Amino acid sequence: MNEVLWISFAITDLCIALMLYRFFGRIGLFAVIVFNLLICNLQVIKTVELFGLTTTLGNILYAGVFLATDMLSEFYGKREAQKGVLLGFITLVLMTAYMQVALHFSPAADDFAQPHLEAIFGFLPRIAVASMLAYITSQMHDVWAFHFWKEKTNGRMLWLRNNASTLVSQLLDSTIFCLVAFYGIFPTPVLVEILATTVIFKAIVSVMDTPFIYLARRVHAALPENAH
Template identity: 30%
Template structure:
């Protein structure tokens, strides 16, 4: 039996199902934050039911899921552990930006498919993206967690859909405005497109949030069922 196998076996024995879910949720949250920052420079058209065509960054497509994840963490683990997950994602984001900045300074070979200019064009603005998204993420996620738990308290744990959608709707606007605002100030995005980009990005995120409500209910049900079944 290898050392790695022993470590995994020990973890499976020591961690209960609730802690395993916490690790999964935090990991998924961190991955979405980092990937969103890496791919944000590509913009696409999204046709919403042939009603309206949105122009938005592909980094924003799955970003609303991060708020769903922190709401799940707040629901089952409380404010402190939800905040810890947000801080953990920021720490890993810092690690990624340091690695990218170091790799950007290395000279590409003459046969490299990705030359220095191409690499810098794709990742060169990541530093500003990192600063903008980190600041916006930290503020918006803390607002989301606090509003979510406040609504949960005053409704005595009822109306899951209200606290999920209301807290996320407010937080997403804060996040969207901060990120696009900072990007526009640094000329990453055209400043004259600020209002248009905020409106498009926020509209999609709000649309995504509302339609992902069943997913939130399903996740809550699954976690509760798993905890009840396996943690006896």
Template identity: 30%
Template sequence: MVTKIWNDKPTKLFIAITAFFIANALIAECIGGKLFSLESVFGMAPANFSLFGQTGLSYTLTCGVLLWPLEFVITDIVNEYYGQKAVKRISIIAVCLIGYAFVMFYVAMHAPASDFWVHSKQDQGVPNMQAGFSAIFGQGMWIILGSLVAFLVSQLVDVFVFHKIKQKTGNKMVWLRATGSTVVSQLVDSFIVLFIAFKLGNNWSWQLVLAVCLVNYSYKFVMAIILTPLIYLAEHLIDRYLGHDVAAAMKKAAAEK
């Protein structure tokens, strides 16, 4: 049975894609606690603009956005070759494993710390390793909940929009279904995570939620456009790996599911 699995290229490809999809999502969650200034990356001063009456806005983003766009690229690839059910399956698996990871983070944070370890990095500017560890991994429960719900819902939206566009276009216009599904699902993702984490969890005003949502979404929208050629490159490589006939049969079967 194992030999049969490892000799089947579509199965091996699906396992590899699933592993990368889950690892990418988990890494994005882990590094999401750090914020960075997009303007500073390009040597620019903060934009300092206004939306919905909120002033002083700029492109201060979570480091998680560096990886999340890749999740939607992978979703579109899986949808193209394996269909909606496969995307839903790997999305649910990812959410479950991310939830498991956060439970383990919680256990690790509350495990009794060694006195030696707590003060082991004082000469490097870290006076309390336990406090530092908890600060890095101890995201608020509202943020965790918002992130997981947003991820799962946006994935399902991405699958739905992608499939509807493919029903209309067939195997043509890959850019339209890939980019179209991503720009819709990213808007849903941006709103849900802010609504749960900061409207429900921190009582932000609707104006602030919408303003920050649009700032984050504008970045994601641009990234969706920029990453569109990656879909074509991935399809080219996958078609070469699977063989044209196998790849065409998989795409046809995926569209019918």
């Protein structure tokens, strides 16, 4: 069931990104970046087995962030893509800070949520630091590489700049995140397996998003702001 659920989840998330873009334009893409980034930083705490390999949950939603960033780059330019990256970064910082403050409130005598919140968000600072370092590095590289390949190909071969920028950026992201977040927590063999499988599964979703960015081009042309 994990494998079926994973594939279904990936397709659904990519479809939702297109739907939000269709109804809200570039604001919808900013929403995809913020929402996916926050949720995947919660899901990444959970490890699952897919195709006999151990990996972290959250790979799907993080790949959706790259799709939204590439769509901003393609349709609105480097500056708007960088704005989306910074918006996601600031939101992650604020969520981490706010939840740490929430944990310092003394719970009521009949409160049941505190231990559960501590279990999730008590571990979050390390996850958040790892995510922030990985996110800002990989996303800024993604925006740069996307436009580098766009210039090299004179605006042709959308599939090439979409995959060439994202695959390398995903490798940077996974390496930085796994080493900072999980070093010393998991045994080295498990850490290596998580890193390898994270790269593999993110790469699969990145390739899966290629037809979606071509569909996004049609959606872009149909938006009222671009109608002729």
